[in-house]
Amino acid sequence: MASSDSKLCLQDTSCGQGESVNIYGDCVVPAWACEEGYTVEDHCELCLPGYKDEQGYCVDLPNPENCLEVEMTNPERTCAVCIEGYVEENGQCVVQGTPEGCDSTTAVDSYGDGCDA
Numbered sequence: 001m002a003s004s005d006s007k008l009c010l011q012d013t014s015c016g017q018g019e020s021v022n023i024y025g026d027c028v029v030p031a032w033a034c035e036e037g038y039t040v041e042d043h044c045e046l047c048l049p050g051y052k053d054e055q056g057y058c059v060d061l062p063n064p065e066n067c068l069e070v071e072m073t074n075p076e077r078t079c080a081v082c083i084e085g086y087v088e089e090n091g092q093c094v095v096q097g098t099p100e101g102c103d104s105t106t107a108v109d110s111y112g113d114g115c116d117a
Helices: 006-010
Strands: 051-054 057-060 067-071 078-082 086-089 092-095
Touching: 078 086
Parallel strands: 078 092
Antiparallel strands: 051 057, 067 078, 086 092
16 A cells, blocks of 8 residues: 655655656656656556557557547547447447458458448
């Protein structure tokens, strides 16, 4: 459990310009898209929501295909509102009324052809 002093520690003024204190008490230059305090040496240990860790660096998660409005309050970047003709299903946009056996995100069947209703 974090103490009330933990936030003060992260705002330590003894670090150089552009540096902040990480969770271990070290002065570091914060990594891009890294949660405050989670830059360790030259890498990030916890990325902000909407980013994923790739070998210690935070990179953008791609937006879901056919999505009009991305849900940014969760780390997976799911879709909240789909473009016309698509419906949201488990955070992804699928073709409305997709026939069984058809890829619901592209409306293409296993043969690579368009799906027939």
